[in-house]
Amino acid sequence: MKQEQTKQKIMVLAALALVCGVLYWLNPEPLQKMAHFIYTGDMTGCIEYIRSFGAYAAVVSFLIVVLINCVAVLPNIFMLAVNGIVFGIWEGTLISWAAESVGVIISFVFMRYFFRENAHALIVRSDALQKVEELSGKDGLVIMIVARSIPFVPSGLITAIGAISAISLRDYVIATFIGKLPSAWIEVTLGHDAASYKDHPVRLIALLVVSITAYAGYLWSKKK
Template sequence: MARFFGWLFLIFLLGATYFWQPDFFQHSYSILKHGDIVSLAEYLRSFGAWSIVVTIILFIVMTFTIVFPFMILSGAAGIIYGLFWGVVISWTGEVIGAVVMFIFARYFFRQIIAGWITKSKYLKQVDDYSAANGFKALLIARLLPLAPSGIITAVAAISRISFKDFMLATIFGKLPPVIIKVLIGHDIVFAGENMTRLIVLVIVVIGVYVGLWWYKRHKDQNKVKY
């Protein structure tokens, strides 16, 4: 019964938020859909002193949608507030969004998933692993620059990772990717002035994924040998 009223409250809250400012969500969606970092920066700047709050709200909403890459909003934040404060605001927004989604998913879905876990030996092993090694696994996932943050958060929420481990892994793990996303998003717009840095950042991102692929391949080969 408590979850039923929780769903009702959530639906009411989302509906009230949308109907309070439908133009804001529709316009933001239109800009994000086209990946227009400059237009998004101009739109957010139009909110004046409230622009930081609006930016953080968008980060929270985007965590739940999973569809749009954070780089668009992070790049816009870098343009509006400068690289340092753009990173701080983007990191704050992503962390808050992850925490909100974690609490929501754990409260509404963990109990349902728990029934499936008890019936599956494999899922039970995965669940036990998340309880014992959740911090390390989540930290590694967070450090990936292009990883879908919302999906990672949802998976963590239905696992047995503690809230403390989730918070620490999210706080520390999100910072390096946020820096990369703000810089790349910013430098895409000002490519003429920052082409060298942009190329270096792209190479770094590619290097991270190539390194992970090589590590997994090497690990799989060793398993086959033994």
């Protein structure tokens, strides 16, 4: 039985790798450009590139954010800031929220069913094993909502903790969609306001204070 499950996992991963390879072979430019923009921090170039897709810009941005959250090692705030500038706060938040949620859910499924040992190794390195037990309890849904709502917290770490915990996929999905909404709004709005800080200085300062306080609380809870 275990060998059969292992075979199925290998087949699924091989099929996905083949699909990704074919897509990259057909048109490698988008991935290469986005990797360059993120690596160099070229926000202006990224904004112009997203806008160049015209009516399909939102779709392209959505897919990029999904990919970033699936990989779970690339910086996410860069694209959320770009979304805020290109699409405005509300549309940018909606695109970013939906894409982030879909991306981390896909990442969760892969970590739990294909790379559970890798997820465990990531947790061990972060000294966060105690959080696994908390998420496995009756308050796991609430804890995941709170974790997902804090802006700038490493998304991959939270996903890994959830993947090796006993939290159900249903609760994880619910917590992700609820928790990601406020964090996406804060990060998108910060990106938007940072680009036009003269128009909304009070809101920018207020969101910076909220973000720093929330992140400091997260760090304090880890030490505790």
